[in-house]
Amino acid sequence: MTPTRQATVRLTQFAHGGGCACKIPPGELEEVVSGLTVPQLAGGDTPLLVGLATGDDAAVVTLPGRPGTAVVCTADFFTPVVDDPYDWGRIAAANALSDVYAMGGRPVLAVNLLAWPRDRLPFELAREVLRGGLDIATEAGCHVGGGHSVDDPEPKYGMAVTGVADPERLLRNDTGRPGLPLSLTKPLGLGVLNNRHKVTGERFAQAVATMTALNRDAAEAALAAGATCATDVTGFGLLGHLHKLAKASGVTAVLDTAAVPYLEGAREAVRDGFVSGGTRRNLEWVAPWTGFGSTDADTRLLLADAQTSGGLLVAGEVPGAPVVGELVPYDGSHTIVLE
Known part of the structure; x- marks a missing residue:
């Protein structure tokens, strides 16, 4: 791809939202799936270990x-989060692979999911997106075996990923217990920096580096440390994913707000108003179950910031990752308490 073409096309301007901030709001999604039940299939030789019930990161079935x-199965795709097509492909692939890592699995096969406005954007840009995805999958040791594409008014890209795991050593969101510390393996602030990039064109190398970093090492470290409970932090923000983990595990999470790491420039982006609608919806969704205490408004927004390809949130100590809180017995009204 020529530098001229890359410089003249801003992919983020072709999307109504960016990255995981374009997800359907969690409260609305819960209503959509609330009436769905998973049937017990005849035969019983491939039991579903993880399904829809707790809203975990991927589905898991035995062979x-x-x-x-x-076998661990997931799919994830979204609109452009950055203007550079190669970087967008890398970010989207790392984000999709993360769901397998968040379950304690190893990705082995991915297929591309591509929506492209063929009359508005040149296919040379789509090739760069796919090249970015292929490079990240190759780094992960995961095959890419084709995929599916559609003509769409809005560009979207991601992957459906299949992985493998030991069914006795899964990372799930419903196995947390009181007394476990909470570790966070990537800093927050991706959503507000990406939104600033979309509005102003400023490029944040620290955000791209964070989003393209695989969660493989973090997952391996968590398993080696004996962890059984984890989730990744993406579109529902730290508070949203922590709420799901605490609710599924029947505990309350006490979060030490001073211990949470943030990317350089994140607080300034909030101060300057670069907060997505997805982030505000996340905060509104978790508010009824959260004891905010004296936490200021900007920090609340950062804790609910819609991350794209964020880190793992692990119930347990992970070497090199800050401990940002702990799980305690359910207090009867809150799944999260901020201190």
Whole structure:
């Protein structure tokens, strides 16, 4: 791709939202799936270990005749989060692979999911997006075997990923217990920096580096430390994903707001008003279950910031990751308490 073409096309201007901030709001999504039940299929030789019930990061099923192997399946795609097509492809692929890592799995096969406005954007840009995705999957040791594409007014890209895991050593969002510390493996602030990039064109290398970093090492470290409970922090923000983990585990999470790490420039982006609608909806959704205490408004927004390809939130200590809180017995009214 020529530098001239890349400089003249701003992909973020072709999307109504950016990255995981374009997800359907969690409260609305809960209403959509609330009436759905997972049937018990005849035969019973491939039991579903993780499904819809707790809103975990991926589905997990065991293989017939292979009791020590589980299959992990997920799909994730979104609108452009940055203007550079190669970087967007890398970010989207790392984000999709993260769901497998968040379950304690290893990705083995991915297929591309591409929506492209063929009459508005040149296909040379789509090629760069796919190249970015391929490079990240290759770094992860994951095959890419084709995919599916549609003509769409708005560009979207991601992957459907299949991985494998030990069914006895999964990371789930419903296995937290009182007394466990909470570790966060990437800093927050991706959403507000991406929104600033979309509005102003400013490029934040620290955000791109964070979003393209695989969660592989963090997942391996969590498993090695004996963790069984984790989730990744993406479109619902730290508070949203922590609420789901605490609710599924029947505990309350006490969050030490002073210990939470942020990317350089994140607080300034909030101060200057670069907060997405997705972030504000996240905060509104978790508010009824959260004891905010004296936490200021900007910090609340950062804690609810809609992350794209964020880190893992692990119930347990992970070497090198800050401890940002702990799980305690459910207090009867809050899933999260901020201190």
